[in-house]
Amino acid sequence: MPMPADATRLLTLRPEGLYCPEGDFHIDPTRPVARALITHGHADHARAGHGAVLASAQTLDIMAIRYGEGFAGTRQVAEGTVTLGGVEVRFHPAGHVLGSCQIEVRAGGVNAVVSGDYSRVPNPACAPFEPVPCDLFVTEATFALPVFHHPPPGEEIARLLASVQAFPERAHLIGAYALGKAQRVIMLLRQAGHDAPIYIHGALQRLCDYHLEQGIPLGDLRPATMDKAEAKALRGAVVIAPPSAFASPWVQRFADPVIAFASGWMQIRARARQRGVELPLVISDHVDWPDLTRTLRELNPGEFWITHGRDDALMRWADLEQRRAKPLHLVGYEDEVE
Amino acid sequence: MKAFADLLERLAFTPGRNAKLALLERFFHEVPDPDRGYALAVLTGGLETGQAKPALLRALVAERVDAELFAMSYDFVGDLAETIALIWPARGPERDVPLTEVVEGLARAGKAEVPGLMARWLDALGPSERLALIKLVTGGLRVGISARLALTGLARIGTVPVEEIGELWAGFTPPYAPLFAWLEGGPRPEITARAPFRPVMLSTPLTEPDLATLDPADFAAEWKWDGIRVQAVAEGGTARLYTRTGEDISAAFPEITAGLRFDGALDGELLVRRGEEVAPFADLQKRLGRKAPGKAMLASHPAALRLYDILIWQGEDLRPLPWSQRRPRLEAAVATLDPARFDASPRLAFADWEALAALRADPPAAVIEGVMLKRLESAYVAGRPRGPWFKWKREPMVVDAVILYAQRGHGKRSGFYSDFTFGLWDGDRLVPVGKAYSGFTDEELGKLDRFVRAHTIDRFGPVRSLKPALVVEVAFEGLNRSPRHKSGVAMRFPRISRIRWDKPAEEADRLTALTDILDGAGA
Numbered sequence: 001m002p003m004p005a006d007a008t009r010l011l012t013l014r015p016e017g018l019y020c021p022e023g024d025f026h027i028d029p030t031r032p033v034a035r036a037l038i039t040h041g042h043a044d045h046a047r048a049g050h051g052a053v054l055a056s057a058q059t060l061d062i063m064a065i066r067y068g069e070g071f072a073g074t075r076q077v078a079e080g081t082v083t084l085g086g087v088e089v090r091f092h093p094a095g096h097v098l099g100s101c102q103i104e105v106r107a108g109g110v111n112a113v114v115s116g117d118y119s120r121v122p123n124p125a126c127a128p129f130e131p132v133p134c135d136l137f138v139t140e141a142t143f144a145l146p147v148f149h150h151p152p153p154g155e156e157i158a159r160l161l162a163s164v165q166a167f168p169e170r171a172h173l174i175g176a177y178a179l180g181k182a183q184r185v186i187m188l189l190r191q192a193g194h195d196a197p198i199y200i201h202g203a204l205q206r207l208c209d210y211h212l213e214q215g216i217p218l219g220d221l222r223p224a225t226m227d228k229a230e231a232k233a234l235r236g237a238v239v240i241a242p243p244s245a246f247a248s249p250w251v252q253r254f255a256d257p258v259i260a261f262a263s264g265w266m267q268i269r270a271r272a273r274q275r276g277v278e279l280p281l282v283i284s285d286h287v288d289w290p291d292l293t294r295t296l297r298e299l300n301p302g303e304f305w306i307t308h309g310r311d312d313a314l315m316r317w318a319d320l321e322q323r324r325a326k327p328l329h330l331v332g333y334e335d336e337v338e
Numbered sequence: 339m340k341a342f343a344d345l346l347e348r349l350a351f352t353p354g355r356n357a358k359l360a361l362l363e364r365f366f367h368e369v370p371d372p373d374r375g376y377a378l379a380v381l382t383g384g385l386e387t388g389q390a391k392p393a394l395l396r397a398l399v400a401e402r403v404d405a406e407l408f409a410m411s412y413d414f415v416g417d418l419a420e421t422i423a424l425i426w427p428a429r430g431p432e433r434d435v436p437l438t439e440v441v442e443g444l445a446r447a448g449k450a451e452v453p454g455l456m457a458r459w460l461d462a463l464g465p466s467e468r469l470a471l472i473k474l475v476t477g478g479l480r481v482g483i484s485a486r487l488a489l490t491g492l493a494r495i496g497t498v499p500v501e502e503i504g505e506l507w508a509g510f511t512p513p514y515a516p517l518f519a520w521l522e523g524g525p526r527p528e529i530t531a532r533a534p535f536r537p538v539m540l541s542t543p544l545t546e547p548d549l550a551t552l553d554p555a556d557f558a559a560e561w562k563w564d565g566i567r568v569q570a571v572a573e574g575g576t577a578r579l580y581t582r583t584g585e586d587i588s589a590a591f592p593e594i595t596a597g598l599r600f601d602g603a604l605d606g607e608l609l610v611r612r613g614e615e616v617a618p619f620a621d622l623q624k625r626l627g628r629k630a631p632g633k634a635m636l637a638s639h640p641a642a643l644r645l646y647d648i649l650i651w652q653g654e655d656l657r658p659l660p661w662s663q664r665r666p667r668l669e670a671a672v673a674t675l676d677p678a679r680f681d682a683s684p685r686l687a688f689a690d691w692e693a694l695a696a697l698r699a700d701p702p703a704a705v706i707e708g709v710m711l712k713r714l715e716s717a718y719v720a721g722r723p724r725g726p727w728f729k730w731k732r733e734p735m736v737v738d739a740v741i742l743y744a745q746r747g748h749g750k751r752s753g754f755y756s757d758f759t760f761g762l763w764d765g766d767r768l769v770p771v772g773k774a775y776s777g778f779t780d781e782e783l784g785k786l787d788r789f790v791r792a793h794t795i796d797r798f799g800p801v802r803s804l805k806p807a808l809v810v811e812v813a814f815e816g817l818n819r820s821p822r823h824k825s826g827v828a829m830r831f832p833r834i835s836r837i838r839w840d841k842p843a844e845e846a847d848r849l850t851a852l853t854d855i856l857d858g859a860g861a
Binding site: 250 | 344348350351352353354357360361364403404406407408410411414415416417420421424425427428464465746748749750752753754784787791799800
């Protein structure tokens with residue numbers, strides 16, 4: 001077994017985020033740096049203004065859509081093995097959102113894997129998580145409490161469709177984040193046989209178009225940017241919007257809608273109440289507790305580090321399992337955006 | 339259990355009454371007997387619960403989950419039953435334990451068997467079914483709907499009116515197979531319920547212009563007491579006290595139930611009364627909150643019944659008789675009862691409407707809400723017919739208050755800020771005194787929404803804190819002292835009666851406008 005100390009020297013913590021001294025790059029830095037490797041396109045991980053960016057082709061495209069073509073000095077698509085300074089870097093799918101990757105850093109016979117955000121549940125809108133054996137595993141802990149057992153997403157969609165059937169005169173408005181969750185919900189609906197047009201808020205348009213370009217068959221999508229009279233025709237339809245839209249007057253055009261929200265947080269009733277949700281849908285793009293602990297047992301790294309989330313509970317688990325672990329307390333990753 | 343847990347969850351998150359009814363109808367329509375019958379029993383509070391205490395469940399979960407991880411989880415979730423339901427480790431494939439298995443299993447089980455049964459069921463069920471199970475057995479199930487609403491939803495599966503179901507309801511027992519058979523087209527069950535509830539007669543509001551069309555000589559008048567309307571029934575040795583919607587509250591008012599020593603059905607107002615003095619509604623509310631009041635509560639908040647009408651007496655149905663003939667029968671009946679607990683609501687003498695208006699404007703007690711007018715020839719009929727009975731309430735009290743916080747509404751008001759917290763001046767501070775959700779038109783709703791968005795100074799979750807710039811006239815029916823409110827007062831039925839776009843916030847009323855009313859009333 002390789003000495004854990006060997007792998008832990010591959011990464012260190014700087015104010016900007018995780019840093020690899022031998023390769024001279026940061027991973028998902030929260031401030032502009034000279035060279036950044038990006039796991040996925042969510043705004044808290046992928047920021048604009050870095051000198052050089054290495055990421056999957058899809059993550060680079062998504063960053064360009066969100067920030068404009070000039071989001072970084074130079075950009076490079078991560079393909080195969082990339083050598084940076086004294087280390088070799090490889091990207092592996094993380095199963096979180098389209099283009100999301102884990103970043104493997106290897107040098108001197110040991111490796112570290114920075115998983116970014118990841119999920120083990122098959123997601124029709126992106127490539128599945130690939131387990132990469134490693135000496136050091138860097139994990140998120142967004143849902144690292146044993147109360148989080150996210151149900152199969154198909155069951156949640158079945159509940160949504162049952163509600164559409166029970167309330168055919170009411171539009172069903174689903175709050176879902178623009179990158180990942182929205183397309184996941186659409187794909188789950190399509191897989192459940194819902195062929196009707198799905199209406200999307202304007203803020204989702206460009207990212208949905210991009211998924212279509214990438215061959216994700218989202219089906220018949222129509223803009224939900226009509227006036228009040230036209231919105232009446234949306235009785236019984238499914239409408240998807242970013243959660244922020246529910247606080248804006250945009251909602252007022254719908255007569256007596258059912259407000260739903262698709263998020264792993266919806267498992268907790270108080271969270272659903274707080275948001276004024278009538279139909280909470282527990283659909284998450286992150287690992288829940290069973291999948292997180294299963295992944296750690298499966299990979300069995302010499303040591304694991306926790307970037308953000310409920311590190312206290314995961315540290316307790318590591319204690320009970322006699323695993324070597326360390327919380328990084330990284331600031332700037334928002335676990336609310338789920 | 340899956341369908342039942344799903345129903346409970348939807349009911350808990352659904353604000354609209356119609357949507358709740360639709361969910362109930364669907365459930366009773368789709369779920370087979372006897373599961374739906376036991377579910378109906380749970381929804382109407384007709385099932386004995388409390389077989390397992392929270393401590394038992396904590397012990398079960400402690401055998402399965404690390405104490406520290408449990409503590410962190412409980413801290414995050416904030417609800418014990420929910421934490422246990424979510425954290426319970428899944429074992430093997432899920433099995434949907436029927437509600438019937440749970441209800442009948444617990445009824446059969448000895449005390450020592452309960453932990454084993456619970457563990458087996460918790461192992462088999464998914465998280466939301468576990469939550470329903472835990473809430474059910476610990477008796478902590480707050481369904482968020484009344485028994486009446488459950489019956490109204492039930493009635494929708496057939497064509498039998500809910501009033502008719504209500505009349506026979508007390509004669510059925512869980513799982514109510516004959517009831518469901520009847521509603522779905524079978525024969526009306528031959529049930530001789532003991533001391534059943536009879537549909538209540540209600541009044542319609544009266545406005546000043548109505549009076550011109552009415553002849554005072556056709557009417558009797560009584561005070562309108564601010565308690566709760568009830569029906570007291572004693573038949574064949576069974577005594578029951580019902581709310582006006584047919585909910586059985588006998589156990590909550592044992593002193594009344596014990597005093598029902600007659601054979602018949604009477605209609606009246608339930609009040610808290612100390613000697614001759616009728617206590618404010620808040621005192622009665624304390625009693626309503628207790629399903630089984632203790633000795634101290636019974637002594638400090640004694641209940642009494644002030645009777646309005648007589649429906650049945652010694653087997654004779656008096657409802658078809660005119661009010662003028664029922665009234666002497668009522669007085670004769672009341673004379674046989676304990677005067678400390680039972681009296682007849684006095685009949686008011688008045689020569690003309692002006693005289694009655696004067697009485698209404700200055701009633702002898704603060705717990706009088708106004709006057710009732712009853713046509714002398716009126717029979718006692720179910721429902722709310724317009725014409726025979728009128729309620730003529732006192733003018734509502736009003737204050738000018740400042741809007742302080744706003745929250746978005748639900749259903750038809752989705753996306754609109756429509757729930758307002760308002761306050762009054764106390765020195766140079768504004769103290770919140772109440773909340774109002776109604777009283778404005780759709781057009782005003784839009785204007786209020788725009789006002790909120792333009793004057794937000796802070797946000798706390800779904801609540802917006804506003805610049806104190808808008809005055810509204812708030813109408814309300816009464817006031818109570820309330821240690822739970824920062825202001826020390828609680829309003830009854832507050833609603834926005836006028837939006838004072840013109841009035842500067844500094845000119846809104848002071849808190850003393852309310853406290854003076856309380857002090858003046860000697861409450």
